[in-house]
Amino acid sequence: MADNFWSGLNRGVGGAIDWATNNKWDIDGLSPGQGWNAPAAAASDGFSFGDAMDAFTKGYSATMGGGGPTPGGSSFLNAYTSGKGSTPTSTSPVSTSSAFTAGGGTHSMPGIIIDKPVDFYAFKDNVQYPTQQGGSGGGSKSGGLLDTVGKGLGLWTAAKAAFPLTLCDIRTKTDILPLETTEVNDDLAQAAFFVKELRECS
């Protein structure tokens, strides 16, 4: 009985820790897919962009007398529909190379959102930390915001990475323009285009 209890605890909690650390740890001794498994992320947040788009289209048609979205909006909706099935919400964004066509351009979807642990590690690996520049130790010579970003990300634990935070600080960005197009189709991009359509049609 006690063995069963500890075995179950190991498989449950150990599996959860394995998942949270993107299987960098192996507490439960089981391979991914065995033991405790993370719930499907896409179905748990209660929000579906597809439903939102449908609602938006209906609302727009009702408001504007059935004229429908703008050609650009329609293009985006079509692009979204065709690309939705391949949106990588739970795979490592850096290693993902799936793409779809929208508005005449190819949209790759690697993602850089600090979303789930797997995305966090991908982002973390993709960041060239100021302290890594120039080779050995010695700390950062560049200082400033990027140093802070690197330090901040470095201090995050895997547990904190479970919070879906996206790096949106304007100081980390360049080439900023009003939204017209994107090469990355992630949750943030979909939200941004959704808002863009709302603004254009109101």
Place this chain on the structure above:
Amino acid sequence: MSALEKLKQLEPIQFRYKKELDPTQPLRAGFSAQQVQQVIPEAVMEVDGVLMLDMNVLKNYLRLAREELLENASKS
């Protein structure tokens, strides 16, 4: 102010992360956290001096906006 009205106040942008953060620098779509903070302050968190957007809060606003749109569609 309704979720729909608040979302309409957000200004979507296209941008690239600075090269030090994202060497490949693809063009991305999103928002400025500083601008979002003025409209939906609860959607922005500060981590070691850097502003982060909480996607859970943003998704909740999108869900509420969707409900408003559905409600508006059913009324008319």
